[in-house]
Amino acid sequence: xxxxxxxxxxxxxxxxRLKQGREEEVTIEIDDPVRVARMWVERGARVLHVIDLSGAxxxxxxxxxxxxxxxxxxxxxxxxxxxxxxxxxxxxLLENGIDRVILGTLAVKNVEAVKELAEKYPGRIMVxxxxxxxxxxxxxxxxRTELNPVEIAxxxxxxxxxxxxxxxxxxxxxxxxxxxxxxxxxxRTELPVYVAGGISSREDVVRIKECGAVGVVIGSALYxxxxxxxxxxxxxx
Numbered sequence: 633x634x635x636x637x638x639x640x641x642x643x644x645x646x647x648x649r650l651k652q653g654r655e656e657e658v659t660i661e662i663d664d665p666v667r668v669a670r671m672w673v674e675r676g677a678r679v680l681h682v683i684d685l686s687g688a689x690x691x692x693x694x695x696x697x698x699x700x701x702x703x704x705x706x707x708x709x710x711x712x713x714x715x716x717x718x719x720x721x722x723x724x725l726l727e728n729g730i731d732r733v734i735l736g737t738l739a740v741k742n743v744e745a746v747k748e749l750a751e752k753y754p755g756r757i758m759v760x761x762x763x764x765x766x767x768x769x770x771x772x773x774x775x776r777t778e779l780n781p782v783e784i785a786x787x788x789x790x791x792x793x794x795x796x797x798x799x800x801x802x803x804x805x806x807x808x809x810x811x812x813x814x815x816x817x818x819x820r821t822e823l824p825v826y827v828a829g830g831i832s833s834r835e836d837v838v839r840i841k842e843c844g845a846v847g848v849v850i851g852s853a854l855y856x857x858x859x860x861x862x863x864x865x866x867x868x869x
Contacts, residue, residue: 634841635679636864637826638672639851640665640702642695642714643685649852651804653762653773655689659804660855665695669702676865679709681828681849683734687715689772696725703729711758713796719745726753734796736760737770740777743787754792758826761785763813764800773800781813785821794824796849802830806852809836811843818843832858837867 641648643658647668651657662668669680682702686694693699693715703710713734716722722733732755739746739759750757761781762769768777768784785795797817799810809830818825827840828849837848853859 633846634869635847637679637681637847637849638677638854639681639849640669641683641685649804649855653800653803665698666701666705669706673706673708675861682710682712684714693721726756732756732758734758734760740770747791750791750793757793758796759788759793760796762798762800781817782820796826799829804852806832806858808832811839814840815843818845837864
């Protein structure tokens with residue numbers, strides 16, 4: 633399986649793109665997130681990546697109403713993250729039809745709780761491995777940990793979860809991927825890995841697929857028109 637997944641990042645009720653994950657560096661702003669989500673599905677997306685950026689920066693889910701409205705209006709898988717800092721919120725989303733929840737801060741701060749969630753909801757927990765300067769960052773990418781991406785992956789090696797590896801250093805720049813970093817994470821874990829950050833060409837996607845990743849999340853390159861979703865769907869399996 634390999635999936636091309638458009639990103640729908642929510643901030644203050646709008647779809648946005650940020651440069652290198654910085655809250656104040658908004659490069660794109662679009663009204664009506666539900667319309668945007670439906671547009672990607674109509675254009676062929678089988679999975680949507682919906683992130684509550686306001687929640688990630690604020691420490692708690694802020695756009696649950698919009699997320700659930702998208703859930704009602706689109707027929708596609710949805711993986712949702714951003715500000716899911718408690719088991720209760722994760723379970724609520726999963727019980728209300730979200731296919732996968734993406735846990736970053738919680739997955740670093742409360743490993744045992746996330747392992748228990750993975751046992752209760754096999755295949756529906758995704759751990760966000762957001763890397764900045766080679767170290768994993770949490771709390772809206774603002775707090776640096778002492779763990780590297782592979783060390784986080786190893787914590788969950790024996791559980792039915794997936795990883796989302798994002799290179800924050802190139803996120804939103806549409807400048808291309810750092811292939812060596814992607815390859816290191818994919819090759820050093822048995823877990824399925826999705827990749828985000830810097831993807832700006834078909835060649836980037838092909839190289840990530842050749843590394844053994846199971847999907848890519850693409851944001852800015854699609855919104856800026858540098859890539860067309862329709863031109864990438866033939867890479868899916």
